[in-house]
Amino acid sequence: MKRISLILLTLVAHAAIAQSTPSQAPPKLEKIEEVAEDPITVTAKPGTEGKITERRDNSGNVTETTVKSGPSTYTLRPNHPAGTALPGDAMSGSPRGAQWTVLEFDIGKKKKKTTDDEAVQDNAPPPPAPTVK
Structure with missing residues (x-):
């Protein structure tokens, strides 16, 4: 009986210590020094940007994606x-x-208009036919 009461007494003491309220003082915080670094900017080479075109059906699902890069x-x-x-x-x-x-x-595209020099060459008479022996 003494042994059980002794165990109960030690358990109650540990429970009382575990339930003690923490201090109301805020925890100590360390100040981190701010370092002024130059910002890094990443830019793409001009003309390398691609174009992405998506086609969707009536319910909003993507049916086709075309990528031009x-x-x-x-x-x-x-x-x-x-x-x-x-x-x-x-x-x-x-x-x-x-x-x-x-x-x-x-x-399906229309042809370009020709210049005057090209038009003269187009209207030139065909070369003479080869002679047949």
């Missing part, structure tokens, strides 16, 4: 998995790669 142009389209498959699932298939635009021709 320098001389390169490529198109990204999302990979829509079939059925109830989730992206990254075994049934969803592999991711869709970028489609690069290569050799674009301007077929």
Whole structure:
């Protein structure tokens, strides 16, 4: 019995010490010296900015993204998995790669007006036909 009362007494003493209120004084803070450094500015080279154009359907989902960066142009389209498959699932298939635009021709554009010198050359008579023996 003495042993149990002794254990209870020590537990009560530890609980009383643990519940003591902390001091009301604020903790001491160290002042950090401010260092005046020159700000770093990062700028891109002129003419290297790209252009990103997104096309969306009526519900707001992105259907196509076209990126023009320098001389390169490529198109990204999302990979829509079939059925109830989730992206990254075994049934969803592999991711869709970028489609690069290569050799674009301007077929529908009007021709430039020719200068007078070029017009004279265009109206010149054709060279004589070769003689046949």
